[in-house]
Amino acid sequence: MIAEAHSSPPGSEGDVRAANRSLPAGSYGGRHDPRRTTMCLSGTTHHDHGGAATAVPEHRAGHQPDRTSPRLPDRAVDGAMTDRRRFLRSGMTAAGGAVLASMGSALPATAAPPPGRGRPDRMIDLTYRLVKDFPSFYGTQPVISDVVTDDFDTTGFFSKSWTFPEHIGTHVDAPGHFAQGARLVDDLTAAELIAPLVVVDISAKADEDPNAMVEVADLVAWERRYGRIPRGALVAMNSGWEERFGDPDTFLGGAGFPDLNFPGFSIDAAEWLVARRDPVGIGVDTPSLDPGNSSTFPVHFGFLATDRYGIENLANLSAAPVRNGTVFVGAIPWEDGSGGPCRVIVTR
Numbered sequence: 001m002i003a004e005a006h007s008s009p010p011g012s013e014g015d016v017r018a019a020n021r022s023l024p025a026g027s028y029g030g031r032h033d034p035r036r037t038t039m040c041l042s043g044t045t046h047h048d049h050g051g052a053a054t055a056v057p058e059h060r061a062g063h064q065p066d067r068t069s070p071r072l073p074d075r076a077v078d079g080a081m082t083d084r085r086r087f088l089r090s091g092m093t094a095a096g097g098a099v100l101a102s103m104g105s106a107l108p109a110t111a112a113p114p115p116g117r118g119r120p121d122r123m124i125d126l127t128y129r130l131v132k133d134f135p136s137f138y139g140t141q142p143v144i145s146d147v148v149t150d151d152f153d154t155t156g157f158f159s160k161s162w163t164f165p166e167h168i169g170t171h172v173d174a175p176g177h178f179a180q181g182a183r184l185v186d187d188l189t190a191a192e193l194i195a196p197l198v199v200v201d202i203s204a205k206a207d208e209d210p211n212a213m214v215e216v217a218d219l220v221a222w223e224r225r226y227g228r229i230p231r232g233a234l235v236a237m238n239s240g241w242e243e244r245f246g247d248p249d250t251f252l253g254g255a256g257f258p259d260l261n262f263p264g265f266s267i268d269a270a271e272w273l274v275a276r277r278d279p280v281g282i283g284v285d286t287p288s289l290d291p292g293n294s295s296t297f298p299v300h301f302g303f304l305a306t307d308r309y310g311i312e313n314l315a316n317l318s319a320a321p322v323r324n325g326t327v328f329v330g331a332i333p334w335e336d337g338s339g340g341p342c343r344v345i346v347t348r
Helices: 013-021 074-099 203-208 216-226 248-252 267-276 298-304
Strands: 123-125 145-150 159-163 171-173 194-201 234-238 281-284 309-312 325-331 339-347
Touching: 194 216, 216 267, 267 298, 298 309, 309 325, 309 339
Parallel strands: 194 234, 234 281, 281 309
Antiparallel strands: 123 339, 145 159, 171 309, 171 339, 194 325, 325 339
8 A cells, every 4th residue: 555644734644643653551542452352443533644754763763772892903903994995996896786677576685695694594584575666555667766876986975766656565564554643653563574474375366266265264274273472562464465566467366446456464363363362463565454455444444443463564474483483574663754655574
């Protein structure tokens, strides 16, 4: 889904959002905490946010990092600077060639790190590479552009300015994407962005029906086989849709909204999870939480209104652990953003 953010006048929902942020944990706009209630579709309204998101300041007021450190001996500093100059001279050409290379395919970002870095055997990247022709909810026409603002010949370094909608690529939907006055992406806490991962495979029925849905029966069947869905999990649908990603028209199942066909969650399954398992969010390997043929978006309106988030366009779910994985959702805290591209990684 694509939505944009806009500034709100005094006394508007923007003020409601600001007031909500100042409330103690566990409260929500003067109402009962929606994370402890089932969803109510009649109490939700659609809200589009217009305008480009801007970056959040590095430090919130009242918090400054501790930058103090012991002083190194002058000889150590001189040696470090010499090594740094040598590294820059030898690596400039290679680095420039890498960053100026063609954007290429938007295959999942699964390149192995150099030997000795990290634990690639334990990490699975669930993120698609964000390329300029990434298929969007509204079709295959490009919605991303970039401009080179600095290059090695003129300024000695490489930098770009990008323009793209919040809801493109592998991205997060904040509660405020469809629930007016609810939390936005910069209100999401670090604690809820690291969670147990549960992967529910519906690929068999998605082969038969492009608009197949995760139903309550699928969740019950998952628990009978693997055990109870843990509280605070991110519950992800694996429909096998990644196999269609190479053809944007096939991936979208049409030319763009309202001509779309792909799997998603049913509202009954989303409500069941909220009432019984208290997840932090749900995720899909398709462009929308709702199935492609939906025109009313009950899961967007209903699930997000319970103060939980969604993730769309997940990759590599067939390689992810069905249970006992821990997922990290690298959501960028855009100021007043309704969501945005994110890096999603699961550890086994």
